[in-house]
Amino acid sequence: DAGVIQSPRHEVTEMGQEVTLRCKPISGHDYLFWYRQTMMRGLELLIYFNNNVPIDDSGMPEDRFSAKMPNASFSTLKIQPSEPRDSAVYFCASSYYRGKRTQYFGPGTRLLVL
Amino acid sequence: AQKITQTQPGMFVQEKEAVTLDCTYDTSDQSYGLFWYKQPSSGEMIFLIYQGSYDEQNATEGRYSLNFQKARKSANLVISASQLGDSAMYFCAMRDFQTSGSRLTFGEGTQLTVNP
Numbered sequence: 001d002a003g004v005i006q007s008p009r010h011e012v013t014e015m016g017q018e019v020t021l022r023c024k025p026i027s028g029h030d031y032l033f034w035y036r037q038t039m040m041r042g043l044e045l046l047i048y049f050n051n052n053v054p055i056d057d058s059g060m061p062e063d064r065f066s067a068k069m070p071n072a073s074f075s076t077l078k079i080q081p082s083e084p085r086d087s088a089v090y091f092c093a094s095s096y097y098r099g100k101r102t103q104y105f106g107p108g109t110r111l112l113v114l
Numbered sequence: 115a116q117k118i119t120q121t122q123p124g125m126f127v128q129e130k131e132a133v134t135l136d137c138t139y140d141t142s143d144q145s146y147g148l149f150w151y152k153q154p155s156s157g158e159m160i161f162l163i164y165q166g167s168y169d170e171q172n173a174t175e176g177r178y179s180l181n182f183q184k185a186r187k188s189a190n191l192v193i194s195a196s197q198l199g200d201s202a203m204y205f206c207a208m209r210d211f212q213t214s215g216s217r218l219t220f221g222e223g224t225q226l227t228v229n230p
């Protein structure tokens with residue numbers, strides 16, 4: 001079975017540019033999570049969706065960040081305009097609402113903003 | 115207050131020996147779940163093991179077991195017969211259903227190094 005798929009795996013961009021990160025959750029999962037990982041702040045939950053609806057976006061740092069989930073198999077996290085402090089690894093994870101609700105993570109996108 | 119505390123920033127173990135990674139948690143919920151994830155140097159987050167607050171037995175998955183002591187609010191990960199490939203960062207996480215819903219709260223992690 002395919003796991004969570006993220007693209008791109010690496011992104012290098014210049015300050016002020018728009019960055020779009022993409023995620024395909026595991027088929028059948030109805031929760032999708034976006035995390036950011038940095039050395040300073042560890043793993044932070046940015047936003048999560050249930051059945052394509054944003055449930056909690058309290059972790060989104062500021063208005064430069066936005067996330068969408070137009071359908072059950074696709075989500076995007078957009079940063080516009082990007083800043084050097086946005087450099088981090090961004091993970092997408094998905095889970096199923098029944099049972100343990102274990103979150104399965106994608107491989108992550110390493111973002112470097114110059 | 116920290117909800118998940120991992121007091122060991124780094125641990126070392128000899129290959130083939132067992133090692134315990136500590137995790138304590140704080141919640142007032144009666145129903146919660148505890149998770150351990152492994153993050154090797156390649157960066158991916160790999161789910162290892164789960165323990166539910168109502169589970170009567172300690173969880174086991176192959177060489178991984180969870181030493182769950184509910185009264186002490188601890189959920190330590192035990193890795194038996196360590197292998198070189200076990201060298202990684204290990205994160206403890208919790209979901210307390212009433213307080214946090216589907217959110218996971220992660221600890222700061224323990225870096226495990228397995229020596230040959």
